[in-house]
Amino acid sequence: MAGRKRWSTEEILDAAAELLRTGDAESFSVRKLAATLGTDSSSLYRHFRSKTELLRAVADRVLVASVDGYHPEGDWKQRITSLALRVREAFGQHPQLAAAWGRYASGGAGSRLVMEEVLQALRAAGLPDEEIPARYHRLAVLIAALIASEAGVGTLTTEEYDQGMELFRVSVLGADPEQFPAVAHFAREIRPLGADRGAAFEEILAAHLDRIEAALPPR
Template structure:
């Protein structure tokens, strides 16, 4: 009787990425991955010690692909902004995996590339060396939160998105002015979370970088 096929690490990650892209991190399991590959869980543990290690490898793979041909250009703010937009685009194409990145941070090759670029940009900014680690941490927390939040909306079906927009219009435009006076006043100017996300992303990041620049001055 022929033995079961031996899957490579890359093939395992390919299948895991597809399962996470079409499902979610909560329902994902090594057992489901093994079933999709037509093997048993024990064979996968030869490649990854546990689910957490596997998830970290998947998240890092997205970073590695996003930065594969990245070439730093411009001043320090332009470098960080370009990196941020690359990550936004990468996870925007696979929104279910953004939450994986936010939860399962790694020290893999892709993660190290992103860390190196942010740290080098901050060094070029003129920040005192002792302030760079804390500033780096704040930037990464901001980016992961923005990208994960945007991906949550990007993962909605067209029907779910339309339902949400209708619910927003009814709830906001119909707000009781006595109970919600400020909301009723600004209702027609308030925009839903799903609208104009890229501009909001860039403005929030630009404001944070401007704060760093002001501290340098």
């Protein structure tokens, strides 16, 4: 009787990415992945010690893909912006993994590549070395949060998105002006969270980079 196929690490990651594409990180499990591959969970635990480690590895592949072909160009702000947009685009194709990346981080090759470029760009900005780690951390948290937030909307079905937009319109346009005077005043101008996230991402990132620039020591 032939034994079960021995899956490689890359094949396991491919299957995990596909399973996540059609589901989400919360419902994902090693048992489901094993069933998809026609094997048992114990064979997968030879490659990954836990579900968290597996999710980190899949998310890290997205980061590796985001820097494929990337070459630093422009000043430090342009470098960070370009890299952030590439990471955002990569996770936009795998929105289910964006939340997993923000929650677990990765620590793999992709994470190190992104970290190296951001740290190099902050150093090129002229920040003192002692300030760079904290600046990097705040920047990483901001980018991860923006990407995860945007990806959350990306996982909604068209019906769910439309329902959310309708609920927003009813809630805002129907606000009692006596109880919610500011909401009623701005009701026709306020935009729902799902609207125009691309521009919001770039504007928020640019504002944060401007704040870093304003704190640079004089040259």
